[in-house]
Amino acid sequence: MSIDLEALYIDLHRHPELSFQETRTAGVVTRNLEQLGIEFEEGIGRTGVAAVIRNGAGPVVWLRADMDGLPVEERTALPYASTARGIDPSGQDVPVMHACGHDMHVTALLGALERLQATTDAWSGTVVAVFQPAEEYGAGSEAMIADGVLDRFPRPDIVLGQHLTPLPAGLIGVRSGTQMAASDGLTVTLLGRGGHGSRPHATIDPVVMAAATVMRLQTVVSREVDPREMAVVTVGSIHAGLKNNIIPAEAKLELSLRYTDEPARERIMAKVERVVRAEALASGAEEPPVIAVQHSLPPTINDVDATARLVSAFERSFGEDAVIDPGMFTGSEDVSWFARRGGAPLVFWFWGGVDPQVYAAAAAGGTIDEDIPTNHSPFFAPVLHPTIERGVENLVVAAREFLSAS
Numbered sequence: 001m002s003i004d005l006e007a008l009y010i011d012l013h014r015h016p017e018l019s020f021q022e023t024r025t026a027g028v029v030t031r032n033l034e035q036l037g038i039e040f041e042e043g044i045g046r047t048g049v050a051a052v053i054r055n056g057a058g059p060v061v062w063l064r065a066d067m068d069g070l071p072v073e074e075r076t077a078l079p080y081a082s083t084a085r086g087i088d089p090s091g092q093d094v095p096v097m098h099a100c101g102h103d104m105h106v107t108a109l110l111g112a113l114e115r116l117q118a119t120t121d122a123w124s125g126t127v128v129a130v131f132q133p134a135e136e137y138g139a140g141s142e143a144m145i146a147d148g149v150l151d152r153f154p155r156p157d158i159v160l161g162q163h164l165t166p167l168p169a170g171l172i173g174v175r176s177g178t179q180m181a182a183s184d185g186l187t188v189t190l191l192g193r194g195g196h197g198s199r200p201h202a203t204i205d206p207v208v209m210a211a212a213t214v215m216r217l218q219t220v221v222s223r224e225v226d227p228r229e230m231a232v233v234t235v236g237s238i239h240a241g242l243k244n245n246i247i248p249a250e251a252k253l254e255l256s257l258r259y260t261d262e263p264a265r266e267r268i269m270a271k272v273e274r275v276v277r278a279e280a281l282a283s284g285a286e287e288p289p290v291i292a293v294q295h296s297l298p299p300t301i302n303d304v305d306a307t308a309r310l311v312s313a314f315e316r317s318f319g320e321d322a323v324i325d326p327g328m329f330t331g332s333e334d335v336s337w338f339a340r341r342g343g344a345p346l347v348f349w350f351w352g353g354v355d356p357q358v359y360a361a362a363a364a365g366g367t368i369d370e371d372i373p374t375n376h377s378p379f380f381a382p383v384l385h386p387t388i389e390r391g392v393e394n395l396v397v398a399a400r401e402f403l404s405a406s
Contacts, residue, residue, distance in 0.1 A: 016069025019134035045143030058125025058404035066135035101164030108391030138295035167352030173326030174349035180300035183332035194249035303345030353382025
């Protein structure tokens with residue numbers, strides 16, 4: 001019995017789970033692997049799953065998909081829109097949505113495994129499929145590695161992966177070299193002195209301190225980074241206070257920093273730290289702020305030779321017009337840890353999920369940013385077809401390119 005991939009995708013989309021909480025999703029994966037008769041282990045890195053198809057001598061190809069959703073309230077109005085909720089790491093009850101396409105990633109990888117399992121007479125080697133938790137925290141791949149996935153399964157000769165993106169369905173975006181930026185996630189705790197809202201002079205207000213810090217951080221990139229250099233400093237979260245007449249004792253900021261390489265990282269981190277400490281000092285803080293790095297991700301770098309080989313395979317399969325160089329993405333990924341720790345080359349590409357006519361109309365009108373929801377948007381909703389089919393085909397073509405022909 002073949003997998004109903006559309007039904008699988010809709011089920012996953014309706015039931016997203018937050019990072020390291022993907023127990024239901026992992027169960028869906030393992031049930032399908034059992035149905036296909038594919039060997040697997042679960043609970044790797046808490047909620048990860050790894051599967052293997054052994055098919056004689058030949059290269060070891062790793063295929064990776066991530067599984068986690070985001071704390072986003074879905075606003076697509078789809079009949080299968082998520083109404084799920086979860087508890088985030090701070091203990092807050094939050095809405096949950098597959099706003100980044102990880103449900104499509106899982107669907108495509110299961111579909112590709114079914115195809116590869118059914119065509120073992122056409123290739124030889126070993127396929128390892130990794131269903132990874134907690135990509136959105138930048139922690140899932142390292143958790144699986146720490147739990148021994150590289151030792152419990154055949155080590156990769158190459159690591160391959162793909163990500164859904166707001167390009168026209170049927171289009172593949174891939175480039176040699178740096179495909180995605182490096183990033184750090186920071187939590188900054190600004191320490192003030194709390195008190196009554198009617199007596200601000202007796203306090204050190206961390207809310208004002210936070211506001212000044214956020215505004216000053218905007219100058220790090222706009223005034224201190226060469227315009228020819230890629231850098232991003234985003235404050236994505238501010239938390240302070242519980243009541244309008246209480247000045248709180250502290251405020252927390254969550255920052256996302258992105259850059260192309262380690263020297264740029266060192267420069268941006270130093271500038272951010274300088275601004276945070278200086279604003280605290282200017283506010284009269286009696287204690288220095290606490291700056292904690294929550295995650296640190298390397299740039300996603302595609303191997304030049306393997307990328308050239310894969311681009312040729314994609315062009316042969318789908319046509320030259322179906323493959324583009326999308327430029328470097330300022331988003332970040334943790335997939336490269338599998339390749340780095342495994343000592344293997346990596347190729348990571350993007351595939352489109354937008355109705356081509358809708359995309360063309362937005363491009364003609366110059367309204368792509370307004371009309372085409374991007375990843376992490378509450379309106380992110382890929383068209384089911386041909387997105388599902390192409391996601392499967394991409395992985396099958398890519399795997400077979402690096403496996404031995406039988």
